[in-house]
Structure formats: structure tokens, C-alpha cells
Amino acid sequence: MTFISCLMTLLKEKFMKDLFVMFLLLMASASVRAEVTIDNPWVRATVPQQKFTGAFMQITSSTPARLVAAQSPVAEHLEIHEMKMESGVMKMREVPGLSILPGKVVQLSPGGYHVMFMGLKHQVKDGDMVPIKLIFERPDRQNEVVEIKAIARPLNAGSEKSE
Incomplete structure (x- = not known):
């Protein structure tokens, strides 16, 4: 695996983790709403x-x-x-x-x-x-x-x- 492909894999994983964390935060804040x-x-x-x-x-x-x-x-x-x-x-x-x-x-x-x-x-x-x-x-x-x-x-x- 080349340096570039390793870097791309890490960036994709970090992006997916960040996206998942943002999703969890959004869901948590929505559930606090009194409705x-x-x-x-x-x-x-x-x-x-x-x-x-x-x-x-x-x-x-x-x-x-x-x-x-x-x-x-x-x-x-x-x-x-x-x-x-x-x-x-x-x-x-x-x-x-x-x-x-x-x-x-x-x-x-x-x-x-x-x-x-x-x-x-x-x-x-x-x-x-x-x-x-x-x-x-x-x-x-x-x-x-x-x-x-x-x-x-x-x-x-x-x-x-x-x-």
C-alpha cells in the first residue's frame, strides 16, 4: 500500500467517524425537544x-x-x-x-x-x-x-x- 492510499483510507475513516459523531449529537439534541x-x-x-x-x-x-x-x-x-x-x-x-x-x-x-x-x-x-x-x-x-x-x-x- 502506498503512502497516498494509506492517507486516503485514514481520511475516509476519520470522516466517517466525524460524520457518525455529528449524527449522534444531532439525534441527542432532537430527543431533548419537549414535543x-x-x-x-x-x-x-x-x-x-x-x-x-x-x-x-x-x-x-x-x-x-x-x-x-x-x-x-x-x-x-x-x-x-x-x-x-x-x-x-x-x-x-x-x-x-x-x-x-x-x-x-x-x-x-x-x-x-x-x-x-x-x-x-x-x-x-x-x-x-x-x-x-x-x-x-x-x-x-x-x-x-x-x-x-x-x-x-x-x-x-x-x-x-x-x-
Whole structure:
């Protein structure tokens, strides 16, 4: 074997090793992604001049994630809220985040967890499609943004699935 052919063989082997290492790194970084899924998103429609409403949905993730924020062009500010009974009184409060465990469904519904829209810029009418950006924090402290459109349901809508 000549010097040149030995060198070419070594370069090919090194290139293949480098390519394989890059492939493994790419696969590892892809597997860290939270892969959040949002099902049945909806927003409660409002009356004229109303400044608040809520968004509801089911959230699942294949890896640990945490819903930490939300944004929408239809409101000045969005917060993650929880409603619960305390000493016989229903109370609502902002929560700093909502943990999403792998494979578990987290239900955002009236009377429980929800995304609160504050400072609505206009009325949300039945049938409107409301854009929402949900911001999730992954275990590596990187954020993942999931953009959805939630249909507005009538004021008296519960958490039942729309047809």
C-alpha cells in the first residue's frame, strides 16, 4: 500500500467517524425537544367592552416540560391561572408555571387551570380564531414556543369538545 492510499483510507475513516459523531449529537439534541401537543384549544367568547377571558385546552408532552408564559395579539397580557376552592370560596390566582409530565394529559378547563387573557383589545366573538403562543421551558432550560389557534366558543360553553 502506498503512502497516498494509506492517507486516503485514514481520511475516509476519520470522516466517517466525524460524520457518525455529528449524527449522534444531532439525534441527542432532537430527543431533548419537549414535543408538546395541544388538543382542543378554545377561548370563551366575550361581550362588548369585556376586558378578560380564558383559554382552555389539553396539553401533553413526550418529555418533561413546563408552561411558563403565553402571548396573544388580542390581549395586553396573558397569565397562567388556577381556580380552586379554599374554605368554601372559589379563588383564582396566578401560578408561575404548570408542569407537564411525560405522557400525562394536563387539562386546562373552566374552574381549574387556564390561560387568562387580560386587557382584551376587542371583543372575542363566537367562532373567532384566536392566535396564542404558549411558551414551555424544557429540562435544558431552553424555551419551546408552540403556536396555536383557539376557536372562540359561546359564553355559556363548558369544557365539552366542539364538533
